[in-house]
Amino acid sequence: MIEIPSIDLNNKALLVVSNTTYTMQNVESASYRFTGFASFNFLEKDTEIKIEIECLPNSDLTANDIYHLLKNQLLSESLRQKIADQTETERNLILAYAFSNTALVK
Amino acid sequence: MALMKRFKSSDNFPVNSEYKLLPIRFTELDNERVVITNMVGEHIVVSQDSLNSLITRSKPLDDSLLAELYSKHIIYDGVSQLPLKLSGLKYRTKIARLKNFTALHMVVTTLRCDYTCHYCQVSRQNLSSDNSQFDMTVETADKVLNLIFKSPAKALKIEFQGGESLLNFDVIKHIVLNAEIRAETEGRNMQYVIATNLSPLNDEILEFCKLYRIYISTSLDGPFKLHNRNRPRPGNNGHQLTVAAIDKVKSHIGIDHISALMTTSGRSLDFSKEIIDEYIKNGLHAIFLRPLSPYGFAVTKGHINRYDTEKWLDFFKESLSYIIEVNKQGYPLIEQYSSLILTKILTARDLGYVDLQSPAGAMISGIIYNYDGDVYASDEARMQAEIGHTEFRLGNVNENTYEEIIGNEFMLDSIEKSFAISSPQCTDCAFLPYCGSDPVYHLATQNDVVGNKQLSGFCKKNIGIFKLLITLLEDSDLHTKRILKSWARY
């Protein structure tokens, strides 16, 4: 992960990650968890994804809190991505068994 | 000793550490642990560290954990098809309810009511109101019956609601008698429930309920003072009447033909123990701890903001812990919402509770016919219509065909959009196999049928209960675990 120091000015912060470690989908899913506290802006350029964090008025968390929570959440999203990649065939097979011999699957 | 000779020790059966993952989801349980579930809701609780090792294979897992992961179908050997077939079979069992489209039919017989409950969500009418205006007519009831019997479900449940449903007992009788005849010729199984405050109960009604095995569902909010403050009625004798009527039903029809539920108002929050004691005092063996829901007049009258989900969860936790204590002391008492969820957590069954369904239970599992023939996707949708939000009004039995009502475009579109499996956050949530999508709730609270789960009281409430029950199943003493496991309906 490429990190630059968070900016905690007017309750804003910036997290920069490498797009070889995290996909844009990881970043979006991780940020979604904090939409009750902040708004997000994403910018993908070269090998980086920049995540601008801006706290909502009356948010219980500071931009700095969200910066750290987001980093942890990105790890979870990357694990989820690994699960999805490793289990695609199994998921399809389970669904095929579930719907076999029903009118839904010929 | 003889047994030891016949069986080899477990060291002779090394656990295969060359595993493949099955499709799983995980969610944080607390600061150290995560819950992992598979597609059919089998679960395991592991440390964050073990989760990382399981997925990235960065560190070997110990044999006992590996064995448990195999047995819970979180991993498999990558060769045998059996775990995949078993998971497929369980998945099929979980969604079998979809074949029983639509099993629950709620019929509002009247809007009139003798109570003036503070949290009432519909536009109840006084007893003195003109019954020709607010009662269901026999002609409308016949059309409702026609629609009910168009449902493909073999087992049909008709639940009568109000206002106070028994104030139009003639229509209840008419529907039950005719449904019995039609069920006999069509080979359907019927069940009936009357949701009632019980004040109009008399011997004729009791006899009828006994004859047709009609189940009574009533409201008991707690002890005398609390019940009467939540549910005022002229004469201030609601509690006295309800308790006396519960006794009558128990002695005349039987304890297994009546249950009560409570609605948590702001003032109930401090009385969890007293509420439960009241249920015990009345010989009831089940209680349904319900929060006040954000619909209809409960919102416009301002009662919904009296307390938030967090406070209700504290109340739920405290109540559940007391209920478990009561069970330990020898009085069997089930908390019904926990029972529904434990059934999902511990078995492959799904009891079809409307709020915890995805695709949404509204319309698919249950549908409601208002006194004037209007059809709504759920009771909550009817409540929303009371304050002008008629999005989930599917049609009217006097004007529309079954096909037009069931094919309502807004409803079908909402069901499709709100599938939990494709909703942000739900799609990754370990609790997805136990949870539901509730388009009516999310439209009411966020003006969006999917809803942002970060802001959703529905999500917060359910996630709180899932975590509480799983923590209790993990960390409690054996006696508590045994009590909770006995609440699951296998």
Ligand code: SF4
């Ligand atoms: S509503 Fe909440 S608890 Fe339920 S599946 Fe979605 S994220 Fe999980």
